[in-house]
Amino acid sequence: xxxVEQDPGPFNVPEGATVAFNCTYSNSAxxxxxxxxxxxxxxxxxxxxxxxxxxxxxxxxxxxxxASQYISLLIRDSKLSDSATYLCVVNENSGYxxxxxxxxxxxxxxx
Amino acid sequence: DGGITQSPKYLFRKEGQNxxxxxxxxxxxxxxxxxxxxxxxxxxxxxxxxxxxxxxKGDIAEGYSVSREKKESxxxxxxxxxxxxxxxxxxxxxxxxxxxxxxxxGDGTRLSIL
Numbered sequence: 001x002x003x004v005e006q007d008p009g010p011f012n013v014p015e016g017a018t019v020a021f022n023c024t025y026s027n028s029a030x031x032x033x034x035x036x037x038x039x040x041x042x043x044x045x046x047x048x049x050x051x052x053x054x055x056x057x058x059x060x061x062x063x064x065x066x067a068s069q070y071i072s073l074l075i076r077d078s079k080l081s082d083s084a085t086y087l088c089v090v091n092e093n094s095g096y097x098x099x100x101x102x103x104x105x106x107x108x109x110x111x
Numbered sequence: 112d113g114g115i116t117q118s119p120k121y122l123f124r125k126e127g128q129n130x131x132x133x134x135x136x137x138x139x140x141x142x143x144x145x146x147x148x149x150x151x152x153x154x155x156x157x158x159x160x161x162x163x164x165x166x167x168k169g170d171i172a173e174g175y176s177v178s179r180e181k182k183e184s185x186x187x188x189x190x191x192x193x194x195x196x197x198x199x200x201x202x203x204x205x206x207x208x209x210x211x212x213x214x215x216x217g218d219g220t221r222l223s224i225l
Binding site for chain 1: 144
């Protein structure tokens with residue numbers, strides 16, 4: 001059974017802290033990877049795709065380790081507005097693009 | 112503005128009643144998806160459609176039905192056979208299958224039993 005596992009959290013951090021989220025996936029044939037952000041009682045929104053070489057978007061850095069089947073998201077200089085649940089999402093890409101979602105890690109940034 | 116519109120935002124179902132959730136997109140996306148999210152759980156796939164007049168069951172299709180008569184529209188019917196329908200329902204679309212394409216979500220419908 002295909003699975004995406006995340007630390008459930010919550011992660012409680014002060015403003016300005018650096019926080020890292022980890023995610024593992026079970027299907028070694030998985031082709032593409034994403035981090036989504038979901039605010040309370042809202043829909044998930046794409047935060048960033050994760051590329052094999054790693055990629056950065058401002059304060060956010062995503063890494064992929066295919067050998068270990070491991071994905072990470074690093075948030076630097078946390079803001080209050082970063083408080084949300086972060087979803088690790090994997091595309092099996094086996095002929096159609098259904099996604100497998102992790103349950104998410106909640107982040108709470110405090111003043 | 113381009114996007115995915117779900118309606119209604121809140122819906123209440125009586126015992127034995129079928130209800131239909133609307134999902135419309137003007138992004139010219141080929142693929143559309145329905146997910147269900149329960150508290151503290153990840154999203155689970157109900158149905159998906161890659162092209163008009165074609166759709167496939169996801170992991171939890173029992174008690175649900177869909178249609179895809181137009182590219183823009185992918186309504187979901189929650190039938191009376193679905194005994195635990197209370198959940199947050201999310202519709203998503205994707206430009207095309209395969210490759211590194213993310214899915215984009217509507218703002219969801221919250222369904223409860225009266």
